[in-house]
Amino acid sequence: MENKNKTILSTKGLTIGYGPKMVAKDIHFVLEPGVLCGIVGVNGIGKSTLLRTLGRFQPKLSGSIQLEGKNVEDHSPSDLSKKLSVVLTEPPASKNLTVGELIALGRQPYTNWLGNLSPEDQKQVQDSLDAFLLNELKHRKCHELSDGQLQRVLIARAMAQDTPVIILDEPTTHLDLYHKVQILKMLQQLAHDQQKTILFSTHEIDLAIQLCDKILILDGDTNPFGDPCELIEQKHFERLFPMEMVQFDAKTGSFKITK
Numbered sequence: 001m002e003n004k005n006k007t008i009l010s011t012k013g014l015t016i017g018y019g020p021k022m023v024a025k026d027i028h029f030v031l032e033p034g035v036l037c038g039i040v041g042v043n044g045i046g047k048s049t050l051l052r053t054l055g056r057f058q059p060k061l062s063g064s065i066q067l068e069g070k071n072v073e074d075h076s077p078s079d080l081s082k083k084l085s086v087v088l089t090e091p092p093a094s095k096n097l098t099v100g101e102l103i104a105l106g107r108q109p110y111t112n113w114l115g116n117l118s119p120e121d122q123k124q125v126q127d128s129l130d131a132f133l134l135n136e137l138k139h140r141k142c143h144e145l146s147d148g149q150l151q152r153v154l155i156a157r158a159m160a161q162d163t164p165v166i167i168l169d170e171p172t173t174h175l176d177l178y179h180k181v182q183i184l185k186m187l188q189q190l191a192h193d194q195q196k197t198i199l200f201s202t203h204e205i206d207l208a209i210q211l212c213d214k215i216l217i218l219d220g221d222t223n224p225f226g227d228p229c230e231l232i233e234q235k236h237f238e239r240l241f242p243m244e245m246v247q248f249d250a251k252t253g254s255f256k257i258t259k
């Protein structure tokens, strides 16, 4: 399943932040095609800042980000839009569009300036509608959707963009447990079946442990990265929250309130 020989996205000694303000440093990870990777860490530790930096929405402070063997800064904007798609937490400005129209926007990097869809573009849009169970909602306006439905549409748009790397900021926020699992399983399937590299931030640590191939823990110190089982064995989850409040149970891979 995993392609062990080919790195698609990696960071080395990456420091992120805003102007003079450093948010996190020493971020190292290496991701291959077909890998689902979760980023976890306490509120304000820098998960969104990292994703925004990887997507080039803001500059890194130091270190390197390599995308397909090239510094991410050296990709032209049009090249980048064919390599990396980003789903951020802000709702799209284009919520007045129908589901089909919003997903078709994912094909923008490939269409002419009129935005005409070729048969290949239409196939990608249809495949994305199918994969995220959106056919029945195709003609609905996006502002009429529930949070869970809208989240599926945004991910389907990223799938239609057909980039090897997809980055998502908290794709399961506001969803009930069933729909959190549904979204994460869809992401897992997209990663494994289509060899996409998918990186997302989440507070659902127990679900990430069960579903992700890799996890990056932003902890304000060494930022461990690895297989969920490895990270459990190395007791990294135990150190995530103050023990007097919550404790990690390595047997079940979940957190329990300290009595």
Ligand SMILES: Nc1ncnc2c1ncn2[C@@H]1O[C@H](COP(=O)(O)OP(=O)(O)OP(=O)(O)O)[C@@H](O)[C@H]1O
Residues within 6 Å of the ligand: 018, 021, 023, 041, 042, 043, 044, 045, 046, 047, 048, 049, 050
């Ligand atoms: N535009 C900004 N300018 C300056 N500092 C910012 C900006 N946006 C966020 N920060 C700060 O950067 C730090 C990291 O924020 P970030 O949103 O990346 O954390 P997070 O891990 O995603 O948090 P959460 O889990 O609460 O979403 C915080 O201290 C935050 O206040």
